[in-house]
Each structure stands twice: as C-alpha cells, then as structure tokens.
Amino acid sequence: MNTLKINGINKDIAVGKILCIGRNYEEHIKEMKAKIPEEPVIFLKPASSVVRNGEPIWYPPFSSDLQHEVELVIVIGKEGKNIPQEDAYEYVLGYAVGLDMTLRDVQSKAKKEGLPWTIAKGFDTSAPVSDIILKEKIPNPQNLIITCSVNGSIRQKSSTKNMISPVDKIISQISKFFTLEKGDLIFTGTPEGISSVHVGDVIDIEITGYIKSSHKVIK
Ligand code: MG
Numbered sequence: 599m600n601t602l603k604i605n606g607i608n609k610d611i612a613v614g615k616i617l618c619i620g621r622n623y624e625e626h627i628k629e630m631k632a633k634i635p636e637e638p639v640i641f642l643k644p645a646s647s648v649v650r651n652g653e654p655i656w657y658p659p660f661s662s663d664l665q666h667e668v669e670l671v672i673v674i675g676k677e678g679k680n681i682p683q684e685d686a687y688e689y690v691l692g693y694a695v696g697l698d699m700t701l702r703d704v705q706s707k708a709k710k711e712g713l714p715w716t717i718a719k720g721f722d723t724s725a726p727v728s729d730i731i732l733k734e735k736i737p738n739p740q741n742l743i744i745t746c747s748v749n750g751s752i753r754q755k756s757s758t759k760n761m762i763s764p765v766d767k768i769i770s771q772i773s774k775f776f777t778l779e780k781g782d783l784i785f786t787g788t789p790e791g792i793s794s795v796h797v798g799d800v801i802d803i804e805i806t807g808y809i810k811s812s813h814k815v816i817k
Pocket of ligand 1: 617619620667669698717785787
C-alpha cells in the first residue's frame with residue numbers, strides 16, 4: 599500500500615483514490631488550445647501510481663513524450679459525500695505539491711479516438727507527491743506559489759489564486775460523484791508552462807515556503 603508522510607510528524611497516511619481536475623488554469627487552457635469547461639474535467643489515477651520525495655519517475659517505453667504538470671494536491675481527512683462548498687475545508691487534512699505526469703502522445707491518441715486517458719495519466723510513477731503539510735499551517739490555500747523546475751531551470755510558476763475552481767468548490771463538486779475518504783488525493787490542475795522531459799532529467803517541485811519534492815527521470 600502506498601503511503602505519504604505528514605511533514606514534521608512521524609506519521610504516514612495510506613493513499614486512497616486519486617482524483618484529478620483538468621483545465622483549471624486559464625493560461626494552461628490557452629497553451630493546450632482547449633476551451634474553458636463548464637463543468638470541471640475529472641479523471642483518476644490508481645493509488646499505485648504514487649511516488650514520494652526522492653523516488654524516481656519511470657519513462658515508459660510505450661511513449662516518446664513524457665510531460666510534467668505541477669499541481670496543488672488536496673489531501674482528504676474524513677469521509678464525505680455531497681459536501682456543501684461552505685463546509686469543504688472540514689474535510690481537508692492538508693496539502694501537498696504533486697506532478698500529474700502525462701504521456702502526451704498516448705493522451706492525444708486517446709482523445710482523437712474518444713478513448714479514456716487511463717494509461718496516459720495513470721501509468722506507474724505518474725503521481726509523484728511531496729510530504730503533506732497539515733491545513734492548520736496553510737492559512738490560505740488560494741494564495742500559494744507552486745513551481746516546477748527541470749535541471750534547475752524554472753518551467754512552471756503560478757499562484758493558486760489563478761485556479762478557475764478553488765479548493766472548496768472542487769471538493770463540493772467532486773463529492774457529488776465520488777464519496778471522499780480519508781487519504782484520497784485531489785490534483786487541482788496545472789498552470790501554464792508544461793514541457794517534455796527526458797531520461798536523466800531532475801524535476802523539482804515546490805510550494806514556495808512550505809514543501810519541496812525532487813524526482814529523477816529514469817528508463
Ligand atoms: Mg493535470
């Protein structure tokens with residue numbers, strides 16, 4: 599079973615399901631030449647796709663375009679369904695920074711054929727996630743800077759202020775379709791600046807001032 603560490607406490611949390619939101623930053627929607635969705639796009643990754651700080655990302659042989667998407671990750675702390683937006687923060691344990699690693703060529707082919715993104719988004723090691731910061735330490739999750747650099751140069755940097763659907767709205771909307779349980783993760787979408795990586799690259803992600811995670815791409 600995959601687990602994540604709570605920062606500052608010697609305690610691990612078992613990872614449940616991983617729900618991901620697509621198209622949640624306007625500038626990223628523009629770079630993908632996509633449309634702002636009326637309802638958020640939701641997809642899943644398996645819990646087995648999680649890797650922790652320091653663990654490598656696998657470049658699978660069935661793709662030739664592996665891309666990084668840095669995202670704020672919500673960690674759910676208690677079970678809930680049909681959660682009203684005004685109560686959403688009660689269900690949050692904390693936050694982390696994660697990478698929604700994507701096989702862009704596999705995803706493009708699936709999109710064209712009207713097929714699910716499961717392999718493109720859920721392959722082994724597709725969900726690197728930092729240690730968890732408890733919510734009490736983050737007064738405003740909509741005012742965080744998230745960054746992604748590759749081999750030391752910044753590729754993505756944005757504020758969570760720019761999210762189209764904020765944390766509380768995402769929790770409320772997702773919980774209409776899926777019962778949320780302790781240990782579930784929600785990836786909240788990526789800002790602009792996504793790019794391809796190669797074997798040997800080192801990807802560093804962070805929530806500025808809070809937490810970092812580092813991952814090398816291997817064959
Ligand atoms: Mg994403």
